[in-house]
Amino acid sequence: AQSVAQPEDQVNVAEGNPLTVKCTYSVSGNPYLFWYVQYPNRGLQFLLKYITGDNLVKGSYGFEAEFNKSQTSFHLKKPSALVSDSALYFCAVREGVSGTYKYIFGTGTRLKVLA
Amino acid sequence: DTGVSQNPRHKITKRGQNVTFRCDPISEHNRLYWYRQTLGQGPEFLTYFQNEAQLEKSRLLSDRFSAERPKGSFSTLEIQRTEQGDSAMYLCASSLALTDTQYFGPGTRLTVL
Numbered sequence: 615a616q617s618v619a620q621p622e623d624q625v626n627v628a629e630g631n632p633l634t635v636k637c638t639y640s641v642s643g644n645p646y647l648f649w650y651v652q653y654p655n656r657g658l659q660f661l662l663k664y665i666t667g668d669n670l671v672k673g674s675y676g677f678e679a680e681f682n683k684s685q686t687s688f689h690l691k692k693p694s695a696l697v698s699d700s701a702l703y704f705c706a707v708r709e710g711v712s713g714t715y716k717y718i719f720g721t722g723t724r725l726k727v728l729a
Numbered sequence: 730d731t732g733v734s735q736n737p738r739h740k741i742t743k744r745g746q747n748v749t750f751r752c753d754p755i756s757e758h759n760r761l762y763w764y765r766q767t768l769g770q771g772p773e774f775l776t777y778f779q780n781e782a783q784l785e786k787s788r789l790l791s792d793r794f795s796a797e798r799p800k801g802s803f804s805t806l807e808i809q810r811t812e813q814g815d816s817a818m819y820l821c822a823s824s825l826a827l828t829d830t831q832y833f834g835p836g837t838r839l840t841v842l
Contacts, residue, residue, distance in 0.1 A: 646829060650833075657835045657836060658820070658822075658831075704771050708829075715762075718774065720771050722771050
């Protein structure tokens with residue numbers, strides 16, 4: 615069965631510092647991995663995805679994520695955090711080969727960037 | 730605006746009543762998904778359509794829940810005989826078959842009294 619874990623409920627970081635939001639996954643085949651962000655009173659917005667190819671994926675708003683197959687991780691990173699990055703971040707996975715389009719989301723990590 | 734829209738945005742109902750939500754996807758998107766999100770949790774997959782065909786349903790989707798996408802455009806999600814445990818945000822998303830990038834609507838918040 616597919617699963618996603620976001621081990622931190624909240625991450626605090628000072629503005630200008632690098633940030634990391636962690637995600638680990640479990641699938642039986644090749645993983646398709648995604649990050650979404652949710653701002654208050656707004657719908658989820660797509661940030662980036664890994665399907666195949668380069669393990670470092672670049673996405674919207676300066677975010678990037680690194681796919682690590684041996685550690686089954688897909689951590690979200692940004693070199694320099696902005697106060698406006700404060701939001702709820704969700705990692706998601708689906709099993710790529712079986713043809714299922716059932717996406718499994720993590721429980722979310724709240725990012726707070728402090729001025 | 731050509732994003733995903735959902736109606737109504739809020740619904741308050743009494744236990745035992747039926748409710749129906751509507752989702753209008755981005756016009757050229759052939760995949761449509763329904764999720765349920767409760768406080769402190771990520772979205773939980775309910776079902777998805779490719780065009781008008783419902784291809785997968787979660788075990789979360791009990792026999793009180795039914796979803797349709799009659800012409801491969803808008804979709805409806807109906808909950809019959811609502812229970813207090815059905816209180817949640819119901820999210821709709823759409824995507825193109827080739828991209829795997831989902832675009833989410835603002836959600837419908839259901840409160841069952």
